[in-house]
Amino acid sequence: MADEGGSGQEKTLEPSAKRLADARAQGNVPRSRFLAHALMLGTGTASLYLLGGELRDAGQLLITHGLSFSAAAARAPAAMTEHVGALVYAALRAFAPVFGLLCLAAIGAPTILGGLMFNPGLIGVRLDRLDPMAGMARMFSTNGLIEFGKAALAVALFGAVAYLLIKARVERLANLVVLPLPAALDAAGAIMYSAAGGLILAVVAAAAIDAPLQWFRHRRQLRMTPEEAKREGKDLEGDPQIKARVRGAMRQMARKRMMAAVPKADVVVTNPDHYAVALKYLEQRHAAPIVVAKGADDVAGKIKEIARANGVPRLEAPPLARALYRHVEINDPIPAPLYQAVAQVLAYVHQLRRYASGTGPRPIEPRDIPIPDGMDPWA
Secondary structure (H helix, E strand, O other): OOOOOOOOOOOOEEOOHHHHHHHOOOOOOOOOOHHHHHHHHHHHHHHHHHHHHHHHHHHHHHHHHHHOHHHHHHHHHHHHHHHHHHHHHHOOOOHHHHHHHHHHHHHHHHHOOOOOOOHHHHHHOOOHOOOOOHHHHEEEEEEHHHHHHHHHHHHHHHHHHHHHHHHHHHHHHHHHHHHHHHHHHHHHHHHHHHHHHHHHHHHHHHHHHHHHHHHHHHHHHHHHHHHHHHHHHHHHHHOOHHHHHHHHHEEEHHHHHHHHHHHHEEEEEEEEOOOEEEEOOOOOOOOOOOOEEEEEOHHHHHHHHHOOOOOOOEEEOHHHHHHHHHOOOOOOOOHHHHHHHHHHHHHHHHHHHHHHHHOOOOOOOOOOOOOOOOOOOOO
């Protein structure tokens, strides 16, 4: 089957879940009329068989009451209208269970093959359906010819079955007129059930062939070419170039937020050249110091530049800077193994602030701050 889009590719791939869902949203689902007929006939016959006693009594009462009325009532239109209305109401009440079961069968029949579906968008007038040329094209299309052949075959099959059923029961039907009403109703019910059974078997046989055929044709119609599958995959995953631009924009926004936090940091720990990590500690809010910014190479240089411009203290502690960069994400607290090393840094920063305010001596910058084994990625 060639691709309708003209790409020349064969539709060799099974339809994807998205393609099936899109077709379903447009009302394109497999349907089998013979399956619906079989379910309707079977439900109707079964309901009549199960409720046959009640329906027989109700029918007998309806016939008796329908033919029993006074001469005065016959001459009074209002009385006859009331009499007929009561008969109609009694008939509807008696046959309501059968009608209810048939309604459920009518809803369930399409659900078996294509699932329950309600799409308000499909309700409306489609003027293109009124185009006679389009109608002729559909009628003489491959699908139209197949449907016509199925309908002709079904008419021939069901006609032959009906002829055989009626021919075998003509004499029994003729004898009903000489039987009393209860016996005639019982005999008519038996004839109806046997005839309906034969007809149901014929319809079920047709449905057993048509339902799998409709399912297969529906799947075949929705098959995809490799190009269609590839294009759908791109649509689901998104354009790689667009995704790359989005990721780049998100990284830039995150970097801007990170750089905006550097002026508020307590200290910047450096490598000194390759890494820079900015720390912030609010004892009332944080159980441990927080990494508010970190970076390597050019980003590290930018962090140090911002820190220098805003008077944020910097401390060269290469092993600690590498450990913080490796093991702590932005806005996360430092891990417990680094508490002691970071405490030395913060103590130095506190002494430096006292010196700057004139309330303490100039502190000695700590060197070779030890960190636990396994924390330095370069060790």
